[in-house]
Amino acid sequence: MRDQLAEYHIKEAPYYRATGDEIELYEAAYGVRMPMMLKGPTGCGKTRFVEYMAYKLGKPLITVACNEDMTASDLVGRFLLDPQGTRWQDGPLTMAARLGAICYLDEVVEARQDTTVVIHPLTDNRRILPLEKKGELVHAHPDFQLVISYNPGYQSLMKDLKQSTKQRFGALDFNYPEHEVETEIVSHETGVGKDVAGKLVSIAERARNLKGHGLDEGISTRMLVYAGSLISKGVEAKAACRVTLVRPITDDPDMRDALDAAVTTYF
Secondary structure, eight states: GGGGGGGGGSSOOOOOOOOHHHHHHHHHHHHHHOOOEEEEESSSSSSHHHHHHHHTOOOOOOEOOOOOOHHHHHHHHEEEETTEEEEEEEOHHHHHHHHTTTEEEEEESSHHHHHHHHGGGSTTTTTTTEEEETEEEOOHHHHHHHHEOOOOOOGGGSSOOHHHHHTTTEEEEEEOOOOOHHHHHHHHHOOHHHHHHHHHHHHHHHHHTTTTTTTTTOOOOOHHHHHHHHHHTTTTHHHHIIIIIIIITOOOHHHHHHHHHHHHOOO
């Protein structure tokens, strides 16, 4: 059965630059199989961190990108029709619990609350997953751990997690790295020099100061990597920044002008 998880093992070490004691804290949490919640803005490294930790621990990682149309059956499984009749197909959460993987629910609040309730029995001392349609009770494998992520600054009250869900998890806060660390990350990921990477980070820092003052979200580290990647391929810096940093995050003409001015300041 373990062969079913072969494709979920991360073969090469993802690059992750620690900004605090998050690696040690996560390792301790995994040691006691504590469910973990990663909180932070879009594109700040939450998913990369989970991938890095799965690789470091040598555990398979099953990732689910949550959305508002996701049902409980999408997580736990359903009966399917085939020429021989019906057969049960485990969902990603059930597969992880049954076989012993880390299950990562990305942006979990995007899922309906009646869907996220299915994780409750897995996130307390019971560590079970009832498959009501199948009449089976799955006892979580000793290696199983549940990890969720979300962006608390971007969610409306209607989309926030219930306290009954939050209090089942340990939590790690993520944010955009300090200037020097983020510069190192952008340079490593894209191949651009530290000078160019530092300028990109400075542009992002200006934009992040505008969050709540015309921007819903600031420029993420992920977007800086996109910009650096274009620049490393020979795209002129201002054009690369316009395509990856300015146009994606706002359609407001005045805000675009302000961001374009920030780009011009550095390039």
